[in-house]
Amino acid sequence: MSETYKVLEVEKSQRLDKYLTEKREDLSRAQIQTWIKEGYVTVNEKTVKANYKVQPEDQIVLEEKQPEELDIQPENIPLEIVYEDDDVVVVNKPKGMVVHPSPGHPNGTLVNALMFHIKDLSGIHDVIRPGIVHRIDKDTSGLLMVAKNDHAHQSLAGQLKDKTVKRSYVALVHGDIPHEYGTIDAPIGRDTKDRQKMTVVTGGKEAVTHFEVLERIGQQYTVIKCVLETGRTHQIRVHMRYIGFPLVGDPKYGHRKSIDTKGQALHAQEIGFHHPTTNEWLTFTAAPPKIFTDTLENLRQSY
Structure with missing residues (x-):
């Protein structure tokens, strides 16, 4: 199966791998780069490198690797x-x-x-x-x-791309969030200083996270519900750090000294989507793991 794209004037001068990653959000940039290197991508019927700068009217064909x-x-x-x-x-x-x-x-x-x-x-x-x-x-x-x-x-994958899948998370963050509700609309991209991290960066991919405060524990911690509008790598972790309320236990984006929750205190508690065959709307929920609920209970008793 192949897909063809025609580059618009407003899209010119982007790297080819970045251009295709934005077109196909279900594919990683690394995967796109591999396919380009292996010849599964052509520009005007010629193979090029991943750093090729696309130009208006370019005909780009992506032949999906079997x-x-x-x-x-x-x-x-x-x-x-x-x-x-x-x-x-x-x-x-x-x-x-x-x-x-x-x-x-x-x-x-x-x-x-x-x-x-x-x-x-x-x-x-x-x-x-x-x-x-x-x-x-x-x-x-x-x-x-x-x-x-x-x-x-x-x-x-199409529903994810069209942003019709409902994904909500529960998270425990450091600090007392002053607002009951909020939306973080900040683009996310690779951190140029640390390639293992993502960060809010000009020119990054669109990233939108909606949050709601569920509980405040003293003035030190807040339990929130996060609903993803987009699904970028580490999105909730990056966004909450960006606004000054990093996730508890997060070794990559959190405080150096935090509660040991065996990694970030984040749980994907609800998912909803249309069934691929019947189109029926399905919703599922799952309670957070014991380490999450035990941490909350211990904090409540401390404050």
Whole structure:
């Protein structure tokens, strides 16, 4: 399957990999760069490098790379399946589990567990992420949609791109947020000083997070509900740090001294989407893990 794009005047001079990443939000920039290098992308019927600056009227063709034979071993890892039918699975990912294999995490991932418990998974886009439509960080717990076939994958990915999927999180942050409600509309991109981090940056990708205060604990902590309008890498963690209320336990964006919650105190508690086949609106919820609720209870008793 291939897609063709025609560059507009307002889009000129962007790097090719950045241009395509904005067109295809379901693909990572690294993945786009690999496909460009391997010749799956042409500009005016010629192969170019990822840093090629697109020009008005350029005809860009993206030929989707077909999934390779999987080399991932199914693993009998306990998995909380919240919902399953012929098209979709909703799982409650535990804190500390990586979503898909990577150089530093070749096994023990959600994908390894899915391949044991579920026999059919979609194979669109990437050999190491069968069924995975979206991700949450290793130390973020909560709900994820998983596609069991390519039709479901395309539908769910399309809903994410169109911002019609409802994703809400509960988080514990440092500080006393003075407002009951708020919206953070600040673009996110790679931190030029630390490539392992994301940050609010001019020219970054659009990122919008809505939040609501659920509880204040003394003047030191606030429990909030966050609703994602976009789904950028580390979005909630970056946005809350940006406005001065970093997540408790966050080793990358939080305070140096914080409560040990085994990573950021963030849980994807609700997800809603249209079923890929029936178009029925489905909503699922999952309670935060024990370490999250225990931390809240301990703080309440302290203040």
